[in-house]
Every structure is written in structure tokens, then in C-alpha cells.
Amino acid sequence: MNLHETGSGIAWIKQFKVQDQPAARELLKAVRWVSAAEFTEALTKSILEEAESIAGPIALFVEQDLKVRNGKVERFYKQKRKPKRAHGVAIPPVRSKQLFNHEVGSEGVVGSIATALKRQSRDKFLLHPTAEALRRKKVRAFFILADTVGSGKQAGRMLQSLWNLASVKSWMSAGLITTRVIAFASTSVGRAYLEKHPMRPAVVYDVPCPTISTVFDASDAKRLVDLCARYSPNKSDDGLGFGKEGVLLAYAHGIPNNAPDLFFRSTAKWMPLFSGRVTNSVATLVETGLPRVPVAERLAKVEAEKLAASRWLNRLGEDSKKMLLVMASLSRSPRTENAIAARTGLTMPDVRRWLEVGIHFQWISVKHRLTDDGLLQLKHMQKKPKYEMRANLPWPENVVYHPTSLRAPD
Known part of the structure; x- marks a missing residue:
């Protein structure tokens, strides 16, 4: 069951005026649901793959909303004045900014993943280590872990908090430390913002973060942005959430604050689908395992209708379908990995993976364009199979096979 098919989803859509309900359904249908299993597997795999290229221990830091006073973000460690040197314990992985209001957000889920990695490989991973442990263990990389990079500002504060330490600047200038921001999803805006930071982090993510502007074409996006603004519980805002991103992503542990307001903010007259950004009410109804890509639907979206309707499609295995989908997506620009x-x-x-396979078989060029052989493959897939299986022909029951001719042994 998808979000727009749940009882809660149907009730949420009915709050809109009749003429706006199709657009509201379209918006909700576009929300990418991420199960707990998918999130844990993807983030763990990304961390381990990035760790393979680091020759030494790695410090894992869980992204959190740091305090900012007088325009300056708090330091991750205390710092001695003479000489300037980081010391003591780090800010804990999970904490509440308000002592009288204890709440744990996505940092709790991310922290659990980081804890599991630390316990499995204590020599490789350290979780929010002390400054003394950073030196003693000779840590060679900082990994900042998050679920979503939206505007990039929260992860940017984490980087700045570390950069404000003289010790960190010294280690980086000596080439001793590299930095990664690892998330499940990232917007192109957030990635660009983080990559400009003086720490020059590599931003690693599994999924390009779906937003209204990236999921829909220009005219539909404008219509849905207008819908979010008109129905926003916060009338003084544009209704697109923090950073004005309009993120269309929902996790089993909650929906990001940069999603449209009408998904999680409430008023006396408006009941959100995810009150307080909590998704528990629908988590048991929607897909809970690893997602399957609807290949035919995606082929139609990349304007490959003939391939989507091809009789070959149902005969292909899942891997072959994904290869075909990647090749079909190269018919238009941009042809970057993110765009594909x-x-x-x-x-x-x-x-x-599939780009590498295509390049290996010379169906795709190194510039991510289809070769002549690649175009022939797609053209072949659009043809009707020469021999069709007559699946509808009845087969008589209780028929025992016996040979009609015999051959004597040599």
C-alpha cells in the first residue's frame, strides 16, 4: 500500500477543496517512503564503502542541531588558550537543546547505526571520541552522519564547529584528516553548500533527495508550490518547509522539517498526515522492506513509452530491467549520475554499477552517451519477440508422455 492509498492519506486529501484534491493526491503519491530496513542498510553500506579508502581509524559524528550564539556555532570540543589545543570530551551523539524538553530525532536512529559499527570494528570506528583519543588513535577521517542533507546548513554547522578548533585546522593543513558527510539522501543545493566549506568534505549519499522542483516538470511544480502556499498552516510562509526545499521524503523514523508544512504542521482547521513529523501512524501500512523500482512506470517517465510497452520487458530479470532503464534515461541531458x-x-x-556495466559492454561511452551498439540494444527491445509463448492454450490433464519412435543403442 502506498501513502495516498492509506486511510490516513485519503482523509488528508479530503481536507482540500474538491478541485484541489487531484493535485494533493499527486503530491502525496510523489513522497518517497524509506523503510527502516532500507535506511539502515543503505547508510551502513555507504559508511563501510567509504571506510575502505581510509588508511586508519575513523571518527563518527552524528549530525545534530548545534547551538549558535552571537552568530558563532559552539565548538565540538573545549579548547585551551595557550597553546590553542582541543581537549576533553566531544558533544554527545544524542542530546536535547532544551533541558526541560527532552526529544530525540533522527540522531537517535543514526546514532544506533554508528554504535553498531563501532562495536563491530572497535579498531576502525570511534563514536564521538575525546580529543585525546583522536590523537592517541591517530584518527585519519571525520565522518558526519545524517539522514537527509536538505539546505546543508545543519551539517554545515557541524563542519564549522570542528573547523573552529585550532587542532583540527592543523591536522587538515598537514593532510592528516579527510572529511565525509554521509547521508541517505541529499539535494544538489545542500551538496553544493557543503562542498564549499573550508573542510572540503565529500558528500556521499544513496538517493538524490526528491523535491517538488526535481520530481515534477516546471509547470506541475509551479502548480504544486502554489498548492503548498495556499494550504500552508503557517500563512506567513511559502509552505515548503525549512530552507524552502519542498522535500518529498518520509522515513520510518519521521519526516524531515524541510518537507512541505501541510504534511506535519497543524491548526484548529488542519490535520496533518504526519503530526509532529511522526510517521508511526502509516509505517505499518506501507512498504516495510527494500523498495522495488517500477521499471515500466519509470521508462514511461523518461519518454521511453515503446520500451515500457515492450513484450520483452516482462521476460527480463530485475538486473536487466535496471540496465535497460539506465540506458533509456541517457536519451536526454543532463547525464550526470545524480540526474540519472x-x-x-x-x-x-x-x-x-549499471553505468560501469554499460561501459564495459561498450553500450555506453565514458561520457555517458549511448553508443551505436547501445542504440541497437534499445531498438531490439522495442521489437515484438519472434517467438511468442502461447500461454493461454489449454494443456490436457492426465496426459502421460511416451516416445513415438525408438532408437537402438549403438
């Missing part, structure tokens, strides 16, 4: 993942619904690792 957004068009196909595949993860970034999947896109890289």
Missing part, C-alpha cells in the same frame, strides 16, 4: 538516479528512481550505487 533522479529520473530512474535507482540509488546512486546502482546507477554507478
Whole structure:
């Protein structure tokens, strides 16, 4: 069951005026649901793959909303004045900014994943280690872990908090430390914002974060942005959430605050689908395992209708379908990995894998364009199979096979 088919989803759509309900259904249908299993597997895999390239221990830091006073973000560690040197314990992985209001957000789920990795490989991973442990263990990388990079500002504060330490600047200038921001999903805006930081982090993610502007074409996006603004519980806002991103993503542990307000904010007259950004009410009704990409539907979206209707499609295995989908998506620009993942619904690792396969078989060029052989493959798939299985022909019951001719042994 998808979100727009649940009882809660149907009730949420009915709050809109009759003429706006089709658009509301379209908006809800576009929300990408991420199960707990998918999130844990993807983030763990990304961390382990990135760790393979680091020759030494890695410090894991869970992204959280740091305090900002007088325009300055708090430091991750205390710092001695003479000489300037980080010391003591780090900010804990999970904490509440308000002592009288204890709440744990996505940092709790991410923290659990980081804890599991630390327990499995204590020599490789350290979780929010002390400054003394950073030196003693000779840590060679900082991994900042998050569920979503939206505007990039929250992860940016984490980077700045570390950068404000003289010790960290010294280690980086000596080439001793590299930095990664690892998330399940990221917007292109957030990625660009983080990559400009002086720590020059590599932003690693599994899925290009779906937003209204990336999921829909320009005219539909404008119509849905207007819908969010008109129905926003916060009338003084544009209704697109924090950073004005309009993120269309929902996790089993909650919906990001950069999703449209009408999904999670409430008033006396408006009941949100995810009150307080909590998704528990629908988590048991929607898909709970790893997602399957609707290949035919995605082929139609990349304007490959003939392939989507091809009789060959149902005969192909899942891997072959994904290869075909990646090749079909290369018919238009942009042809970056990020753009291909957004068009196909595949993860970034999947896109890289199938691009490598296509290049190996010379169906795709190194510039991600279809070769003549690649075009022939797609053209072949559009044809009707030469021999069709007559699946509808009845087969008589209780028929025992016996040979009609015999052959004597040599």
C-alpha cells in the first residue's frame, strides 16, 4: 500500500477543496517512503564503502542541531588558550537543546547505526571520541552522519564547529584528516553548500533527495508550490518547509522539517498526515522492506513509452530491467549520475554499477552517451519477440508422455 492509498492519506486529501484534491493526491503519491530496513542498510553500506579508502581509524559524528550564539556555532570540543589545543570530551551523539524538553530525532536512529559499527570494528570506528583519543588513535577521517542533507546548513554547522578548533585546522593543513558527510539522501543545493566549506568534505549519499522542483516538470511544480502556499498552516510562509526545499521524503523514523508544512504542521482547521513529523501512524501500512523500482512506470517517465510497452520487458530479470532503464534515461541531458538516479528512481550505487556495466559492454561511452551498439540494444527491445509463448492454450490433464519412435543403442 502506498501513502495516498492509506486511510490516513485519503482523509488528508479530503481536507482540500474538491478541485484541489487531484493535485494533493499527486503530491502525496510523489513522497518517497524509506523503510527502516532500507535506511539502515543503505547508510551502513555507504559508511563501510567509504571506510575502505581510509588508511586508519575513523571518527563518527552524528549530525545534530548545534547551538549558535552571537552568530558563532559552539565548538565540538573545549579548547585551551595557550597553546590553542582541543581537549576533553566531544558533544554527545544524542542530546536535547532544551533541558526541560527532552526529544530525540533522527540522531537517535543514526546514532544506533554508528554504535553498531563501532562495536563491530572497535579498531576502525570511534563514536564521538575525546580529543585525546583522536590523537592517541591517530584518527585519519571525520565522518558526519545524517539522514537527509536538505539546505546543508545543519551539517554545515557541524563542519564549522570542528573547523573552529585550532587542532583540527592543523591536522587538515598537514593532510592528516579527510572529511565525509554521509547521508541517505541529499539535494544538489545542500551538496553544493557543503562542498564549499573550508573542510572540503565529500558528500556521499544513496538517493538524490526528491523535491517538488526535481520530481515534477516546471509547470506541475509551479502548480504544486502554489498548492503548498495556499494550504500552508503557517500563512506567513511559502509552505515548503525549512530552507524552502519542498522535500518529498518520509522515513520510518519521521519526516524531515524541510518537507512541505501541510504534511506535519497543524491548526484548529488542519490535520496533518504526519503530526509532529511522526510517521508511526502509516509505517505499518506501507512498504516495510527494500523498495522495488517500477521499471515500466519509470521508462514511461523518461519518454521511453515503446520500451515500457515492450513484450520483452516482462521476460527480463530485475538486473536487466535496471540496465535497460539506465540506458533509456541517457536519451536526454543532463547525464550526470545524480540526474540519472533522479529520473530512474535507482540509488546512486546502482546507477554507478549499471553505468560501469554499460561501459564495459561498450553500450555506453565514458561520457555517458549511448553508443551505436547501445542504440541497437534499445531498438531490439522495442521489437515484438519472434517467438511468442502461447500461454493461454489449454494443456490436457492426465496426459502421460511416451516416445513415438525408438532408437537402438549403438
